[in-house]
Amino acid sequence: MRSLLERLKGFVRSRSIHVTVVNTGGCNGCDIEILACYTYRYDLEQYGIYYHNNPRKSDVLIVTGPVTYQWREKLKRLYRKVPEPKAVVAVGACACSGGIFNQNGGRVCGPVREVIPVDAEVPGCPPRPEEIVSAIVEVVPRLFRSWESRRGEADGAEA
Amino acid sequence: MVVADTLLGVTEAFLVGSVYLGLHRKVIARIQRRPGPPIIQEFLHTLKFLMKEAYAPITSAGFLYWLVPVFNVIIWSSAVTISAVFRGNLLPFFALYAAYKVLSHGAGVSAGSTYTKIGGVRHAIMPAGELALACSLISAYFITGHADVAGILAWERAHGPLIEHAPFSALAFFTLVWVDSPYSPLDPSKGYDIVEGYLTEYPGFLRSLMYTAEALKFYCELWVFQAVFLGISDPAVHLLAMGALTILLAVLCAVTPILTPYQAVGIHVLVASLMFLDALIR
Amino acid sequence: MLPDYLSNILTRKGGKRLLDAHSPRKIRDRPRRFRDFPIIDLDRCVNCGACADACPVGESDDQPPALEITDRGPVVHRERCIRCGLCAEVCPVGAIEVGALTREVEERITPPKPARVVVDEDLCVGCGRCRDVCPSDAIEVDDTARVDPDRCVLCERCIEACPVAGAIKIIPMDVEELSERWAERLKEALREAKG
Amino acid sequence: MERRRKGEGNVRVVDVETGEEVPISHKVPIGPNHPILKEPLRIKLAVRGEEVVDCKVEMGYCHRGIEKIMEGMPWQKAAFLAERVCGICSHAHNMCFVGGVERVAEGEPAPRGLFLRVLVQELDRIQSHLIANAAYFYSIEHETMFVWNMNTRERVLDCIEEITGNRILTGWNVVGGVRVDVTEEQLERVLETLEEVREDVKTYRRIAQTDPLIKLRSRGVGVITREHVRRYRVVGPQARASGVPESDMRLQEPVYPELGFKPVSRRRGDNLARILLRYDECLQSIDLIERIVDELPEGEHRRELEIRGGHVDNRVEAPRGELVYDMEISPGGVVRRVTIRTPSVPNIRVLEAIAPGCPSIADAVATYASLDPCVACNERFVVVDERRGKVLYEGRAREVIRACSRTT
Ligand code: SF4
Ligand code: SF4
Ligand code: SF4
Ligand code: SF4
Ligand code: SF4
Numbered sequence A: 001m002r003s004l005l006e007r008l009k010g011f012v013r014s015r016s017i018h019v020t021v022v023n024t025g026g027c028n029g030c031d032i033e034i035l036a037c038y039t040y041r042y043d044l045e046q047y048g049i050y051y052h053n054n055p056r057k058s059d060v061l062i063v064t065g066p067v068t069y070q071w072r073e074k075l076k077r078l079y080r081k082v083p084e085p086k087a088v089v090a091v092g093a094c095a096c097s098g099g100i101f102n103q104n105g106g107r108v109c110g111p112v113r114e115v116i117p118v119d120a121e122v123p124g125c126p127p128r129p130e131e132i133v134s135a136i137v138e139v140v141p142r143l144f145r146s147w148e149s150r151r152g153e154a155d156g157a158e159a
Numbered sequence B: 001m002v003v004a005d006t007l008l009g010v011t012e013a014f015l016v017g018s019v020y021l022g023l024h025r026k027v028i029a030r031i032q033r034r035p036g037p038p039i040i041q042e043f044l045h046t047l048k049f050l051m052k053e054a055y056a057p058i059t060s061a062g063f064l065y066w067l068v069p070v071f072n073v074i075i076w077s078s079a080v081t082i083s084a085v086f087r088g089n090l091l092p093f094f095a096l097y098a099a100y101k102v103l104s105h106g107a108g109v110s111a112g113s114t115y116t117k118i119g120g121v122r123h124a125i126m127p128a129g130e131l132a133l134a135c136s137l138i139s140a141y142f143i144t145g146h147a148d149v150a151g152i153l154a155w156e157r158a159h160g161p162l163i164e165h166a167p168f169s170a171l172a173f174f175t176l177v178w179v180d181s182p183y184s185p186l187d188p189s190k191g192y193d194i195v196e197g198y199l200t201e202y203p204g205f206l207r208s209l210m211y212t213a214e215a216l217k218f219y220c221e222l223w224v225f226q227a228v229f230l231g232i233s234d235p236a237v238h239l240l241a242m243g244a245l246t247i248l249l250a251v252l253c254a255v256t257p258i259l260t261p262y263q264a265v266g267i268h269v270l271v272a273s274l275m276f277l278d279a280l281i282r
Numbered sequence C: 001m002l003p004d005y006l007s008n009i010l011t012r013k014g015g016k017r018l019l020d021a022h023s024p025r026k027i028r029d030r031p032r033r034f035r036d037f038p039i040i041d042l043d044r045c046v047n048c049g050a051c052a053d054a055c056p057v058g059e060s061d062d063q064p065p066a067l068e069i070t071d072r073g074p075v076v077h078r079e080r081c082i083r084c085g086l087c088a089e090v091c092p093v094g095a096i097e098v099g100a101l102t103r104e105v106e107e108r109i110t111p112p113k114p115a116r117v118v119v120d121e122d123l124c125v126g127c128g129r130c131r132d133v134c135p136s137d138a139i140e141v142d143d144t145a146r147v148d149p150d151r152c153v154l155c156e157r158c159i160e161a162c163p164v165a166g167a168i169k170i171i172p173m174d175v176e177e178l179s180e181r182w183a184e185r186l187k188e189a190l191r192e193a194k195g
Numbered sequence D: 001m002e003r004r005r006k007g008e009g010n011v012r013v014v015d016v017e018t019g020e021e022v023p024i025s026h027k028v029p030i031g032p033n034h035p036i037l038k039e040p041l042r043i044k045l046a047v048r049g050e051e052v053v054d055c056k057v058e059m060g061y062c063h064r065g066i067e068k069i070m071e072g073m074p075w076q077k078a079a080f081l082a083e084r085v086c087g088i089c090s091h092a093h094n095m096c097f098v099g100g101v102e103r104v105a106e107g108e109p110a111p112r113g114l115f116l117r118v119l120v121q122e123l124d125r126i127q128s129h130l131i132a133n134a135a136y137f138y139s140i141e142h143e144t145m146f147v148w149n150m151n152t153r154e155r156v157l158d159c160i161e162e163i164t165g166n167r168i169l170t171g172w173n174v175v176g177g178v179r180v181d182v183t184e185e186q187l188e189r190v191l192e193t194l195e196e197v198r199e200d201v202k203t204y205r206r207i208a209q210t211d212p213l214i215k216l217r218s219r220g221v222g223v224i225t226r227e228h229v230r231r232y233r234v235v236g237p238q239a240r241a242s243g244v245p246e247s248d249m250r251l252q253e254p255v256y257p258e259l260g261f262k263p264v265s266r267r268r269g270d271n272l273a274r275i276l277l278r279y280d281e282c283l284q285s286i287d288l289i290e291r292i293v294d295e296l297p298e299g300e301h302r303r304e305l306e307i308r309g310g311h312v313d314n315r316v317e318a319p320r321g322e323l324v325y326d327m328e329i330s331p332g333g334v335v336r337r338v339t340i341r342t343p344s345v346p347n348i349r350v351l352e353a354i355a356p357g358c359p360s361i362a363d364a365v366a367t368y369a370s371l372d373p374c375v376a377c378n379e380r381f382v383v384v385d386e387r388r389g390k391v392l393y394e395g396r397a398r399e400v401i402r403a404c405s406r407t408t
């Protein structure tokens, strides 16, 4: 049974989300589709999701691209900068698996989930904005709403 | 009793201020032809950041860094208390505003990253903020013979709103409010080119405090403007007038790009000199 | 300047947009020609592997290809697939659908195979077991077995069934030959589509 | 949370002409992740107060090895890879690659296919220009214009989607023509939508031309002179805004002369000129599309071609300028090797020349955005110093620049 405070926290966190988008070497396709979520048809802001590339202020890191070697350490550092509670969403085939670049001859260090922990993945190359919007709008608030209890479980498991 | 009044007033100022900031954003979004966030969004942001992890960057100046947001809230709470709650003297308001400028510079420097430093410096060099504020308050004093809000309100009941008597002072003060509203073209201290200016390095509840101060500031400045220059004393009409002002500000912010620091300072100086000329001619 | 802003904000058209800013809670329909993730109809699939050969997303050290041939037939790994639709274009039996675009891809290019099955006539004893197990009836046996390369889908079942070791071999093609075959197939497919 | 203090002490900027050291107060790193950048790249500005005294552009964050992956692939697969060099002008890459293969093939591609290709290319140009201008408005924080431009771009994407089935990575060109034919009603709908787009673009151009504050921010900032154009081989709208209309590769492409195409240009070469020029080109593209629809030849949309193979160097005017594919194709259409030179390389390099002297950081950033920089396509090969394990230079591009660039 969650306490009232926890529920309030969950509610607020799921209604106010700041986002940082990181292109770790993808082709831009995913980035502009995320940018397109700004427009009248999709408008992420109506769900309380703000796009602002300041990791210190963010709750959600949206990662696109297959993580090139030049990015690996930088991405880890960026991830550490985001204060808890945080979530990572991998958008696009590149971020989910390295996509078309992760095959013989490619020079990428694999999917994002092998570099930083990933909470949600949106496949597609690029995913349509509505796929991105629905992934973020459905998954991320749920993640944050259950943040307290999940953290409790994790602590309990460790103890 | 005084304590209760103060607490009540500050809480009201915070709630109303953040809702008006939300309204501000909503109007901008509507002008951009999209649905936009709910108007309690700014309030939710503040709450959310309150519950987020905070840490100090390694470049920060420790103690000072943690203190800046707290002082920021204290300053604007006092300003709200003095002007809006007790309708007292406006001179402390000026002093507090100057302190706020110093503080935001401090916020930039104490956080220690390049962006925050530049943001802090940019914020501190916006001269006309204090200039316009001082001059418009002084002209209000000369015209009405009162330095406290209650006195000015009484004078205005007899002679009509001050904006008719000193339009340029009103313009200067309006510019001040405009500068301090979000997405304002005249305030490059939070430009995207330096990420978020002096706020860049404030995560978690520190940012929440900064947001609280921002809401208080917005409320306070709107309140003083409409009380001193429009002469409205009925609380319900207050809220309406402030809402109308917010919408006006939002429209102004929506249709303008941000200016570079030099251009912004230039416009500040232009407004201030208009006011001086006006005063000289009289 | 001002009239332009105003015409976007305050005229009747603009004002309407201002007040009922489109609320997109229900997500728009997909376009008529959208290329979605491929869906493979396993009943129709003859397990030829053409789709996997055509798929531009190959495997790497730690990731499977986007389209992998497994025991249960071809499997699409969604997190790898780039929705190019090439697999649907090459499938010889039209078992793959990629959203609404499938209808419009009328050219079916039978892909060249990356290898071929040959029978060593000296070794073959003409037992006919291969013919019995071949799923695509690619083998005829008179004195010795003969493999029809167009029908063969490279499943290698014949090799397993064959009692004489080495009588059936699978020989990979080299890149040059493969590319020539690609060109040939494309040409054929286009002729068919037209005629 | 970096331990090292940025800025003070360790940076020196030397004036090239006098050899004296220029005093600086801060070093401002922008990127690889920054609000105004949509792609990873690092700009290092050295500033004195607000004034920018030096600028270095550091690339290398996007290297994926595309050219290497392409080797040994048949064109059917490689075309999809070429498209993924970059997502914004993806159609230009696809078209350039496929066009190159066609040039080493027997026979002519289907005329209807070529026209349809150009049709989509022009739609792609409109959306690319709109996103470029939107990015500029975002960098001067005119959020309303940013969103309006993006809204209009959505309408253009609708058209692209209507024709090709996808919003950005279209996979539309094949050797010999295009993948799928279009119908009359589809073209009708496209023209209808474009009518609205034209109205919108005209409005935005008027606003950009007359708004005093936008003018204040953009007029006379980041001027690219003809000298710069020659020295840095600036291409595309950036060069045309500095009065070099002949830099438009469309003059040499097949279909355009039949449409009576003439490049537009402006003289001033500053940020505002570039923005306005892009709007001009959008309107021009809409006109072109109308003519294409009028003159669309009947017949098949795709034709069989026999690929002889050989070495070919194909150029296309991408939205950002001249795009070069230098390829070796073996008979049958397998890619032996390919080298891509994209327009953004020189366009970004010119920033190092024009950013110093900007009166404020905000201006330098706006200038960067006005160059319509795109990083994704810039980096495909890395030169590594093996002994020290250090990345020296990020692209084969430089060789290619030397080899391929024409003097403008
Ligand atoms: S998933 Fe596709 S669209 Fe997205 S970055 Fe990768 S290649 Fe580009
Ligand atoms: S759509 Fe393309 S990437 Fe996906 S499985 Fe088919 S061929 Fe492979
Ligand atoms: S190409 Fe078609 S028939 Fe062959 S394996 Fe793939 S789905 Fe099955
Ligand atoms: S089993 Fe051997 S000999 Fe008999 S048909 Fe097969 S290959 Fe020929
Ligand atoms: S190998 Fe097969 S076909 Fe040949 S004799 Fe034996 S059983 Fe008959």
Ligand code: SF4
Pocket (backbone or CB within 6 Å): C128, C129, C130, C131, C132, C133, C134, C139, C145, C147, C157, C158, C159, C161, C162, C168
């Ligand atoms: S498996 Fe081989 S030997 Fe057996 S029938 Fe088939 S082709 Fe002939």
Ligand code: SF4
Pocket (backbone or CB within 6 Å): C117, C133, C134, C135, C136, C137, C138, C151, C152, C153, C154, C155, C156, C157, C158
């Ligand atoms: S390898 Fe053999 S069993 Fe498999 S498809 Fe080809 S002929 Fe049939």
Ligand code: SF4
Pocket (backbone or CB within 6 Å): A028, D085, D086, D087, D088, D089, D090, D093, D318, D320, D342, D343, D344, D373, D374, D375, D376, D377, D378
């Ligand atoms: S210039 Fe390059 S990065 Fe930019 S849109 Fe074109 S291909 Fe992409």
